[in-house]
Amino acid sequence: MTKNTNIRISLPAVCFVWQIAMIILFGVFIRYNEESDTHWIELKRRKNISTHLENDFYYRYPSFQDVHVMIFVGFGFLMTFLKRYSFGGVGFNFLIAAFGIQWALLMQGWFHHLDSDDWKIKIGIENLINADFCVAGCLIAYGACLGKVSPVQLMVLTLFGVTLFAVEEYIILELLHVKDAGGSMVIHTFGAYYGLTISWILYRPLLSQTKHLQGSVYHSDVFAMIGTLFLWMFWPSFNSAIADHGDGQHRAVINTYLALASSVLTTFAISSLSQKHGKLDMVHIQNATLAGGVAMGTASEFMITPYGSLIVGFCSGIVSTLGYLFLTPFMEKTLKIQDTCGIHNLHAMPGVIGGIVGAITAASASESVYGKEGLINTFDFKDATANRTASTQGGYQAAGLCVALAFGLAGGALVGGILKLPIWGDPADGNCFDDEVYWEVPEDEDDDIPASRHPDMNHVRNMADV
Template sequence: MGNCCEHFRNFFCGNKNTNVRVSLPAVCFVWQIAMIVLFGVFIRYDEESDSHWSEVKKHHNISSDIENDFYYRYPSFQDVHVMIFVGFGFLMTFLKRYSFGGVGFNFLIASFGLQWALLMQGWFHTLDHSTGKIYIGVESLINADFCCAGCLIAYGALLGKVSPVQLMVVTLFGITLFAVEEFIILSLLHCRDAGGSMVIHAFGGYYGLAISWVLYRPNLHQSRRLNGSVYHSDVFAMIGTLFLWMFWPSFNSAITDHGDGQHRAAINTYLALASSVLTTVAISSMSQKKGKLDMVHIQNATLAGGVAMGTAAEFMITPYGSLIVGFCCGIISTFGYLFVSPFLEKYLKLQDTCGIHNLHAMPGMLGGFIGAIVAASATEEVYSKEGLISTFDFEGKFENRTVGTQGGYQAAGTCVSIAFGLVGGAIVGLILRLPLWGGPADDNCFYEEVPEEEESIPPILEYNNHMIHKHPDM
């Protein structure tokens, strides 16, 4: 382990590029051990995953094992899981020299984040005050994955510009802030937000943008040459895009009400996404010389319809309403890549590597307001009396809330999520500027070392060929 004193000094002086070998393992070990201790104190199986289930069944008069929540939610959970790890991960492989970093750090962030999310969301939402324990089941796993999604979105703005230790800090605070804003929005304001337009996308987007703004690197254009894509890295990124696109109906329906709620959310999201693709292609083609498509638009803006349906997917927005949402968001998101991102970088000094402002922040905010409008215009005729109560959960102390009031609260929730993202992100950004964490030097941004053997072994003739004749592919 070398000279301990020097490592200690490096750790706190943030001597760039040298202390990762100590700080990253230290953070991983300390945090994982903390997780084990906290799980030991707080986390238990819920009644549907505990071996007392056979007694529970008798007690609740449940006739069949298929009534276990596992069978309602597990297929959606696995789809969401794929979105988090393959979807978000491969979407970030588009950089020429950062494919492995994109997918690898995504893996690390999500693996830590989901554990911390189970605790944070448990404390805020499902803590049983009589026993002091948090009881988890398949729905908790989905919520933990959702919580990670918020942090991974923020990572999109920081991709290639922060060290792994900084990413772990971003995740720790991000999950914490997420749980608090989610508690305020879902529990206190009693908003509905099944697919998380507000709590996941708007929050995650503005959180990442605020951090990126605080961490602005004026000299980064020097290494921007490396911030490009190559042909194969773009095809890898399409893997991410497609798995996100295909499984978004599962994302938006994963924790909605059993039965018609899940069914409707899946249909609405499916339609909004399809519609987004066409308008993205249209605007992208219009914007380019000769009408060719820009890969960045296809990789990102096609997903905007799913983001914007996050809140309204479980409502009776109607199939054509879903198409309209997708139609508008495909246009807005593509225009974002064409005009808003360059504007932000030039005038606000905001470097947004993956363009999360266009894919998550804006469509998420929009989705929040769409949800507010659809909620406010709900009628008993369309929903049926029982349907209205179950869709908006007008029960207990919210029994007398009207749909108009609900709409107002939905809009308020959207504002809360944005405020949390911006203020929280700014504070976390300042924390990251402490010389404690060892961010990468400018000329190492967007850059990844290539396995030595690949570059250093004289591949004899082959290597020489590369130098003389530019290789046709890659």
Template sequence: MIWNTNLRWRLPVTCLLLQVALVVLFGVFVRYDLDADPHWIGRQGDENTTSDMENEFYYRYPTCTPPAPGLPCGVQGLLPQPLAKGAVAVAWATGRPLGLINADFCVGSVCVAFGAVLGKVSPVQLLIMTLFQVTLFSVNEFILLSLLEVKDAGGSMTIHTFGAYFGLTVTWILYRPSLHQSKERQSSVYHSDLFAMIGTLFLWMYWPSFNSAVSKHGDAQHRAAINTYCSLAACVLTSVALSSALHKKGKLDMVHIQNATLAGGVAVGTAAEMMLMPYGSLIVGFICGIVSTLGFVYLTPFLESRLRIQDTCGIHNLHGLPGIIGAIVGAVTASCASAKVYGIKGLANFFGFDGFKTSWDSSMQGKFQAAGLFVSLAIALVGGIIVGVILKLPFWGQPADENCFEDSVYWEMPEEPKSTALHPEDSTLKPAEP
């Protein structure tokens, strides 16, 4: 089949339509939070706030900046709240302000899913995929956090598990049997690996702030940062050790160092706020370093050859499997929570047992945590199938198999440098004499 990759009208029209839709949605539904409103001065008196430095900005901005520099195109802040007890109102608009941190989390989930399809789809397909995914992300987050009342501060379930398996399902539907025709362009080069390591370093440094960004001020936020750091540290050591052990000459693989070293931050996300304890965080990082590195070596080739899942960036190993591990760790940690560890008041306050969940106990919370994992997987798989079928339609400007991973299909590329010699006789390279 001959694909038409000319996006001259399709891409601009799609971008402009989405931009107009965002402007309308923001104009109708999005408002400044009270801490960003001129009424803040009046609120200071009502809440006995004596200094402008007590504004939410000075707590949240340092943790808002690192998570994702993407545009706040997530629409979860616009999604419905229950209009009555026990009812889910599938309708827009509640007056709930759009949280930029939560929108960044939504964008993070989209970036995860992109990793499965990069190089094989067109910009228009990515835009369409984003539009559907942010909506599904919002639905999934609403069910987990508002209905099931699960704890998922770092988004092991809502961001990583959902994003990974949504992207993997889409790429499974878009399977290309002749992708080997352009496979050689998918491999990395030295300078690309160096630039990628810069991204890895920034992600590693700021992951504690990512996992603690939406936690309550005080001990929960402090605990989330400590647990994340410990898990990341253990994951680095394990990934480096295993990468060297799996190579015949003991060398390190840049793919493992760029990716598997971050898996600990993914896996500790759900339990980041909980009393996981530093040694527990180290164990989580140790397990994820092993699972992620082995996944890149053995699982990725198996998925492509046997299950027809062409995972371009290995998101299954960095986000999918660690996300599932994180959900399990969160469910177990919640089930083991006790008044002895948290304190009677701390346990009730942390899990919300002093609210409408007065009949709940730690065991019930653990069950709901586990249910959240299955809900995330179900929405990701079903949504991925539907979106994949839509993206498979032949008019989105997708590249041919032999043109995948080729930048020049959609980007204007600089011309190759020409020789400075205007004429053959001007060249300093003389032909060999006979």
């Protein structure tokens, strides 16, 4: 097999040049905010604050750590299911996230936190959380292209993905004043359709040359399940990290917790019903069990009620599992979309469900449920939105979903066209899903478990089944 050696030239150049650019841009634009600067002491005295606990760091840092673990461990290990691409799954996830958070701090800062007095971006702990959210969209997009693109292409995907995300986020959250604490629309819907469109543009008709690598083995599925469990445990923090202090964050945790639990049971049920002899498919368990967290993102801080959260998780688990069974093969065969990780089932459809649930919940909100002050605080009905009603807010929520879809599809088409240029050193079709193209891989005689040892188990799966 011929190995691609362009990485020796292109990847070091891109990493060095872009990191130096980050250093320069941070030197020009980025400064500490007042709560992370030494002026915090003066601020405490001026505002008669007696304890450091009122610093936003102590309130947000636990959630930041949980989200950070999801980005680097959860997403990374979830992508290790391919038998010969575990290094690429977790390693390139690391690369994308490390570059993406730096670029996100700049892009989001220019749109949201630029101080007009000195033209500097003041960052604190909440900026770090939002940068992780921004990177999550790019990692979702990576899932559709897993194993089929070069690391330089991934850096370009991240550069444009973060830029598009920052613009989309500004339009949805700042201009339309849409509520989307857990990012069903801003993160999941955008990231999924961004990645799916890129995968469609980069369609590889000869991918059958690597058919023997487009599946898992026993231990690779176990590693991927580690990622699932980390994501599942910390998803309540993801959906509540930037929610309003107090009741909003409390509801976001409860609602997400319940939706996740509900999606697990429905995923197990549909998976068992769909397989011979009632056995379970690990692909479904690794992915569709998380669909409740995605679908609960937008409405997580709303008064959707506990049983409403269970319904959202119930429906999203069914839709996601059925997507792996029927939609993924259809998309690859008919629509020419090769979705390696099945992000359409885990992020795209549940993200759209989340946007719709958020619009309906917002439109049906009332003072009898929220109270007058609660209604105003939950939906930020003040200043620019002071004259909005609940039904009007529902319409804006639906408009936010449309914006996320438009940015994902149009942005993916643009970036896909750029990535298709023959200058990025993308791997040949016969080199896809193989770590040896970009990594020093130790020899292991037991790397592939012979199928004869597992005659009744579907450990080596075709991409159509993934």
